Every structure is written in structure tokens, then in C-alpha cells.
Amino acid sequence: MEDLNGRWCGDVEGTNAGKISIDLVQDGSSLRGEIKILDHKLGAADYRLTGTLEGQKISMSLSPHAAVPGQVIGNVEGYGEVLEDGKIRGRWDSSIGTAGVFTVAHERTLSDSGSKH
Numbered sequence: 089m090e091d092l093n094g095r096w097c098g099d100v101e102g103t104n105a106g107k108i109s110i111d112l113v114q115d116g117s118s119l120r121g122e123i124k125i126l127d128h129k130l131g132a133a134d135y136r137l138t139g140t141l142e143g144q145k146i147s148m149s150l151s152p153h154a155a156v157p158g159q160v161i162g163n164v165e166g167y168g169e170v171l172e173d174g175k176i177r178g179r180w181d182s183s184i185g186t187a188g189v190f191t192v193a194h195e196r197t198l199s200d201s202g203s204k205h
Contacts, residue, residue, distance in 0.1 A: 090141065091114065092112050092194075093112060093114050094111075094194055094195060094196065095109060095110065095194070095195040096109065096110040096176065096192040096193065096195070097110075097195060098191045100188060101190070102187050103187055104127045104186055104188060105128055106125060106127040107125070108124070108126075108192060109123070109124045110192060111123075112137070117141050118141075119141060120138050121136075121137045122136060122137060123135040123136075123137050130156065130159055131159060132155070133155040133161050135152055135153055135164065136150065137149070137150050144171075145168075145169055146166075147166070148165070148168075149166075150163065150166065150180075151163055160184060162182040162186070163183040165182075166179070168190070174193065176190075178190055
């Protein structure tokens with residue numbers, strides 16, 4: 089089973105576009121954590137994450153925790169896959185009609201390659 093514990097950083101694209109960081113805690117096939125999204129136009133939003141890992145497939149439910157005042161955010165469902173290069177790539181859909189894709193890499197991978205997040 090993959091070890092997904094730790095911080096993951098990357099990009100989110102679609103209705104919303106920006107940077108994403110995920111602090112993930114894995115307990116067997118169960119996942120929990122926090123996601124921070126910095127949308128290029130709308131600002132920051134924080135979510136609580138619960139999910140599962142089955143093989144290489146990830147399912148996540150995100151509930152809003154905090155956002156820029158006046159920003160409307162909804163619950164989010166995300167689905168992804170752990171790729172051979174160690175990244176997670178997937179798609180997301182929200183309860184307010186927004187949707188898109190995301191790609192994240194574990195911070196240890198970013199550190200090894202010299203990239204900054």
C-alpha cells in the first residue's frame with residue numbers, strides 16, 4: 089500500500105485555478121487531512137478532507153473550513169490516482185457547480201528535485 093502521509097503540493101485547474109497544498113494523514117486505507125487552495129482570482133480557501141485509498145485509487149470528500157469573506161465555497165468530491173512517478177492526479181466537482189482537475193506531488197519528491205512549493 090502506498091504511503092501518502094505528509095504534505096502534497098501542486099496545481100488545481102478548471103473553474104478555479106491556482107495552487108493547492110494537502111496535509112494528509114493515512115491510517116491503512118483511510119485518509120484525513122486539510123487542503124488549502126490559493127485561487128489566482130478568488131483568494132484562499134481551506135477544507136477538511138476525509139477519504140479512502142483502494143489500490144492506487146483515491147476518493148476524497150472535502151468540507152469547507154474557511155474562506156475569504158464573501159467567497160462562496162461548497163462541498164467538494166475528488167477522485168484521483170497515484171501515478172508511477174509518485175504524483176497524484178485527479179478530478180474534482182463541487183456542490184456549487186465548479187469542477188476541474190488537480191495534480192500534486194509529495195514534498196519529499198519536490199525536495200529531491202530541488203523544486204520549491
